[in-house]
Amino acid sequence: MINFNGTIVSQDANILTQNRAFLYGDGVFETVKIINNKILFLEDHYFRLMSSMRVVRMEIPMNFTMEFLEEQILALVNKNGLTSSSRARITVYRNDGGYYLPQDNTVSFLIHALALENSLYSFEKKEYxxxxxxxxxxxxxxxxxxxxxxxxxxxxxxxxxxxxxxxxxxxxxxxxxxxxxxxxxxxxxxxxxxxxxxxxxxxxxxxxxxxxxxxxxxxxxxxxxxxxxxxxxxxxxxxxxxxxxxxxxxxxxxxxxxxxxxxxxxxxxxxxxxxxxxx
Missing domain, CATH: 3.20.10.10 (D-amino Acid Aminotransferase, subunit A, domain 2)
Known part of the structure; x- marks a missing residue:
């Protein structure tokens, strides 16, 4: 049993108590913009994500190609009907196990997406x-x-x-x-x-x-x-x-x-x- 926000719940509840991104900040991420079912600057995002994973010594899966990343993001965007203009975030985190020293360097990933109002970039002429x-x-x-x-x-x-x-x-x-x-x-x-x-x-x-x-x-x-x-x-x-x-x-x-x-x-x-x- 654990205490979650003042409520005692069973430890097998889906609260991610072993998630290293939650416990230690052991994760990296990219936020991308999608316009008309196309990820802007995909190659730049992909290579920065790969570089980030190497910097923090994560094991990069063999199937983690740029095409795979694009497919996974657009599959979610299409499923949610957000192809015209949206933002998506992919978070890659080291798998559960260990304390500061992880049990291994394998990873999982999570993607979520939200709609955006405008397709092209713009800014309001207001005080900032x-x-x-x-x-x-x-x-x-x-x-x-x-x-x-x-x-x-x-x-x-x-x-x-x-x-x-x-x-x-x-x-x-x-x-x-x-x-x-x-x-x-x-x-x-x-x-x-x-x-x-x-x-x-x-x-x-x-x-x-x-x-x-x-x-x-x-x-x-x-x-x-x-x-x-x-x-x-x-x-x-x-x-x-x-x-x-x-x-x-x-x-x-x-x-x-x-x-x-x-x-x-x-x-x-x-x-x-x-x-x-x-x-």
């Missing part, structure tokens, strides 16, 4: 305010660049943002440099220079980050670089925006007393939708 989250810092290491089921900094940061009437927060690494937002990578425009922190600073190796870096290099007279961003740089920036696969691009309009434009954000949004429509 951020501030720094300084209660905890992200370490500059390889684990910080992958998507694991241990996201307690993002959770506590989201609570902080909500309590303070903010739309988002910017995370700092252990050198006190800005690396990303709570739900995506950060880009900063300063003059004709578009800057995003390098992955070595501890930011997520984002799929949309990769797309935006490529698209931004197509804009004439725009210098696109990966450089360290300090909190002091924000007061000198012309634009700030956040990127992730589900939202696409989210412009930041205010940081403390500083307000920002959205010109480059709009240009990149148009290029992003043009790219998706042509594939």
């Amino acid at each position: 305010e951020v501030d720094l989250y300084k209660d905890f810092y992200v370490t500059k290491q390889l684990l910080s660049s992958i998507k694991t089921t241990n996201k307690i900094i993002n959770i506590t940061g989201s609570i902080f943002a909500n309590e303070n009437g903010l739309d988002n927060c910017l995370l700092l690494n252990d050198s006190k440099n800005i690396i990303e937002a709570l739900q995506g990578n950060i880009f900063m425009l300063m003059g004709n220079k578009l800057i995003t922190p390098p992955v070595s600073e501890g930011c997520l190796n984002g799929i949309m980050r990769k797309q935006i870096l490529s698209l931004a290099k197509q804009i004439e007279n725009l210098d696109v670089v990966e450089e360290v961003i300090s909190p002091f740089d924000l007061q000198k920036a012309d634009e700030l925006f956040i990127t992730n696969v589900i939202k696409g691009i989210q412009p930041i309009t205010q940081y403390r007393k500083k307000t920002f434009a959205t010109k480059i954000s709009l240009q990149l949004l148009a290029k992003l939708n043009e790219m998706i429509s042509s594939t």
